[in-house]
Each structure stands twice: as C-alpha cells, then as structure tokens.
Amino acid sequence: MEKRKPALLYLGNRLQKHGKNPTGVDFLGDQLQAWGYRLTRGSAQKNKALRFLHMHLLLWKSFRQRPLVLIDTYSSLNFWFAVSIALNCRLLRLKYICILRGGLLENRLQNSSFWCRTLFGKASANVALSDFLAQRFALYNYSTQVIPNGFSIEDYAFKSRNNFVPKLLWVRSFAEIYDPLLAVKVLEALYQDYPQAELCMVGPWDDLAYPACKAYAERHNLPVRFTGKLSKAAWHQLAKDYSVFINTTRIDNTPMSVMEAMALGLAVVSTDVGGIPALVEQDRHALLVPSQNLKAFYQAICRSINEPEATRARCLAARAKAERLDWSVIKNKWEELLLNV
Structure with missing residues (x-):
C-alpha cells in the first residue's frame, strides 16, 4: 500500500x-x-x-x-x-x-x-x-x-566553448561575505594583460558592498557591468556571452549559482571555502583557490584562458556532475x- x-x-x-x-x-x-x-x-x-x-x-x-x-x-x-x-x-x-x-x-x-x-x-x-x-x-x-x-537540468542549455576569453561573470547578492569587491580587483589585475577583459556582476544590491564595488570600478576606469537582480532566464541568456564564472565568497555551503554555472558550460573558478570542495573536485570540475587571494584568482583565470582543452574537459565534467543533481x-x-x- x-x-x-x-x-x-x-x-x-x-x-x-x-x-x-x-x-x-x-x-x-x-x-x-x-x-x-x-x-x-x-x-x-x-x-x-x-x-x-x-x-x-x-x-x-x-x-x-x-x-x-x-x-x-x-x-x-x-x-x-x-x-x-x-x-x-x-x-x-x-x-x-x-x-x-x-x-x-x-x-x-x-x-x-x-x-x-x-x-x-x-x-x-x-x-x-x-x-x-x-x-x-x-x-x-x-x-x-x-x-x-x-534543480531542473532541462532548464539549463549547455554551451560548448572552443575558446575561453577573459569575460567574467559573477552572480550573487552584493554582501560582504561574498566578497564582490575581490571580483572587481581580479578584473583590474587581468586588465593589465588582457585589455579586452570585462566583468558582469549580477545580483541584488544588499548593503554597502555594491556602492564600494561601483566606486572602485569607476575610480579605476574598469569595464564592469552591474545588472542588478535578474530573472533566472535572463542571466542564463546573458551567460552565453561570457566564458569564466567566478565565485569569490568567503563563506558558503553549496551555492546554487556555482551549480548553475556548471550546468551552463562556464569555466568555474571559485574559492575553496565551506562545502564547495565537496561540490566540485579541484581540476576535475573547477579550479579552486584560497579565499581573499587575488593572485590565485588571477592565475587560475589565466590558466582557464591559456589551456582551452583542459578547461573544456572540466566544463564537460562539471555538466555531468550537474546532471546528477537533477x-x-x-x-x-x-x-x-x-x-x-
């Protein structure tokens, strides 16, 4: 019965x-x-x-x-x-x-x-x-x-990328624990070597973190796009124009945004805090770096750009992992x- x-x-x-x-x-x-x-x-x-x-x-x-x-x-x-x-x-x-x-x-x-x-x-x-x-x-x-x-994997259209360019996507609330200012500083470091580099930051503007990010980007004349909160469908569409997803958080459990980036085919570079190493395996699904480490983020993104075959393999493995979370x-x-x- x-x-x-x-x-x-x-x-x-x-x-x-x-x-x-x-x-x-x-x-x-x-x-x-x-x-x-x-x-x-x-x-x-x-x-x-x-x-x-x-x-x-x-x-x-x-x-x-x-x-x-x-x-x-x-x-x-x-x-x-x-x-x-x-x-x-x-x-x-x-x-x-x-x-x-x-x-x-x-x-x-x-x-x-x-x-x-x-x-x-x-x-x-x-x-x-x-x-x-x-x-x-x-x-x-x-x-x-x-x-x-x-999540419903059928809602996430995987995009296979042959080349990875320094177009960065960040999706989170603008709160200090997610360290959004680090994302802007990562772009600043990349911009020295990759003049075509750019960053898009998607998420609600929760506290003082957003004005700090915006002011820093304007002061240093950095190409940062702030969209505010977008619907899931809207940021999924936006993601097609980007190659690397960066997750700069200082504290986390199992972030949905990282899972979604894996499903969409973005190369993931994330801090190794909390439950993230249990969600993704280093070098297999993503590149993981220490929290608040600008140099490590810069190096991991450069590696993603300069080693496209290895990055593509990680993206495919990440998609397969995401499918097991359907x-x-x-x-x-x-x-x-x-x-x-």
Missing part, C-alpha cells in the same frame, strides 16, 4: 518579491508542490520581526493538520528563528526537519551548544546539503542525511525521508 504524503509546513526566508535571490523555501518548495505534497510556506514578510511572528502564526494556524515542519536553518540571526520554531513544534508535538543551509553553522555548534542540542538534537531529521556539513555535524555527534540542492534524482531522497520520518 502506497504511503500517504504528509502535509508540509515549510518555514524560511521567502523574500524573492522584495528583490532578494530565491532560497530553499522557494525552489525546493516549488518542487514539493509539483510532487503532490500539500504545502504551506512562509514567510515573505520583509521586516524581520514581522517575519518571525508570521512564521509562528503559520505554525499555530496549521497545527491541527499535523504537518511535518521543514525549517531552513542558517547560522546568523535566523538561527534563533529556527530555535524558536523548533521549541513551538515540540510544544505542539509536531515533527520537524532542519535543512542546514548556513555556511557558518559549525560556529553555532561550537558557541551555542545548548541551543544546538535543543534544535538539532530533537529534530526528526537534519538534512545536510553537502558532505562538508554532514562531516562537521558528525564531529558533534549529530546525525544528518545528505540531500544536495537540486530533481529527478534528488526527488527519491526527499520522498524516502518525508514518507518515513
């Missing part, structure tokens, strides 16, 4: 309509609905305090349906959102699953051990998006199930968890 799908309540930051990038509650939530789950999700409140209250209101309004609660769990302020939601789930005798998305969650394991036991120790399951976080959680005696971020594969792991928790 086929098991009945549980009702789901998915709580996270759903701020896409406010100009932010989509998060798990958006893209995984869409898939859960497509797979036939009865899903309630939130919150889309822009104000943090209102978002906190709205998440709890959704929880209390839906508890009679006995939903299984999914909690996107980050390492910053939203960690406390997750703790509070978990405490209310226990009060209402609802099962909950923590989806581990914060690149600095290990710091919470170290510095907030009591609250981590309250949150992760009482969860019906903890879902790690990469082996990196699973290994870190295991050090603190928490069991996890690894289910990577997924929802058709990831779905089975989620179904097994949700039907048996």
Whole structure:
C-alpha cells in the first residue's frame, strides 16, 4: 500500500518579491508542490520581526493538520528563528526537519551548544546539503542525511566553448561575505594583460558592498557591468556571452549559482571555502583557490584562458556532475525521508 504524503509546513526566508535571490523555501518548495505534497510556506514578510511572528502564526494556524515542519536553518540571526520554531513544534508535538543551509553553522555548534542540542538534537531529521556539513555535524555527534540542492537540468542549455576569453561573470547578492569587491580587483589585475577583459556582476544590491564595488570600478576606469537582480532566464541568456564564472565568497555551503554555472558550460573558478570542495573536485570540475587571494584568482583565470582543452574537459565534467543533481534524482531522497520520518 502506497504511503500517504504528509502535509508540509515549510518555514524560511521567502523574500524573492522584495528583490532578494530565491532560497530553499522557494525552489525546493516549488518542487514539493509539483510532487503532490500539500504545502504551506512562509514567510515573505520583509521586516524581520514581522517575519518571525508570521512564521509562528503559520505554525499555530496549521497545527491541527499535523504537518511535518521543514525549517531552513542558517547560522546568523535566523538561527534563533529556527530555535524558536523548533521549541513551538515540540510544544505542539509536531515533527520537524532542519535543512542546514548556513555556511557558518559549525560556529553555532561550537558557541551555542545548548541551543544546538535543543534544535538539532530533537529534530526528526537534519538534512545536510553537502558532505562538508554532514562531516562537521558528525564531529558533534549529530546525525544528518545528505540531500544536495537540486534543480531542473532541462532548464539549463549547455554551451560548448572552443575558446575561453577573459569575460567574467559573477552572480550573487552584493554582501560582504561574498566578497564582490575581490571580483572587481581580479578584473583590474587581468586588465593589465588582457585589455579586452570585462566583468558582469549580477545580483541584488544588499548593503554597502555594491556602492564600494561601483566606486572602485569607476575610480579605476574598469569595464564592469552591474545588472542588478535578474530573472533566472535572463542571466542564463546573458551567460552565453561570457566564458569564466567566478565565485569569490568567503563563506558558503553549496551555492546554487556555482551549480548553475556548471550546468551552463562556464569555466568555474571559485574559492575553496565551506562545502564547495565537496561540490566540485579541484581540476576535475573547477579550479579552486584560497579565499581573499587575488593572485590565485588571477592565475587560475589565466590558466582557464591559456589551456582551452583542459578547461573544456572540466566544463564537460562539471555538466555531468550537474546532471546528477537533477530533481529527478534528488526527488527519491526527499520522498524516502518525508514518507518515513
């Protein structure tokens, strides 16, 4: 007899309509609905305090349906959102699953051990998006199930490139942890040897990082294009005009933008922080460099340009890796968890 799908309540930051990038509650939530789950999700409140209250209101309004609660769990302020939601789930005798998305969650394991036991120790399951976080959680005696971020590979048209030119694409929010200014400085270094070099930066302008990048580019007369936030289809189309995708982040887990770049056929040069080495293998799928290392980025990009056959081989391997992250594969792991928790 086929098991009945549980009702789901998915709580996270759903701020896409406010100009932010989509998060798990958006893209995984869409898939859960497509797979036939009865899903309630939130919150889309822009104000943090209102978002906190709205998440709890959704929880209390839906508890009679006995939903299984999914909690996107980050390492910053939203960690406390997750703790509070978990405490209310226990009060209402609802099962909950923590989806581990914060690149600095290990710091919470170290510095907030009591609250981590309250949150992760009482969860019906903890879902790690990469082996990196699973290994870190295991050090603190928490069991996890690894289910990577997924996406629809059919939405990503692979472009095979015969030559790789110094046209760089950066896609992320303009926040300090993603180190966008480093991308501009990488272009500056390349520009000395490659006068045709250029950089396009796609993403919402979150904090002081954007004006700093724009001012630096103008001061040094660098060819940097700032598009702001684009739809997925728009930046996929834009990517056809670029060769190298650079990911300059200082903190990360399993970035969707890197997965998307792999699927599109861009040569990926990324920092080696967090879960990225678990997502891509050095020299096989991408070139990985230390965080905040301008010289290493410059050298890796030059290598991508000057060794086109090796770069093309990495792009093909990266596409094959991305295909293994298609929802058709990831779905089975989620179904097994949700039907048996």
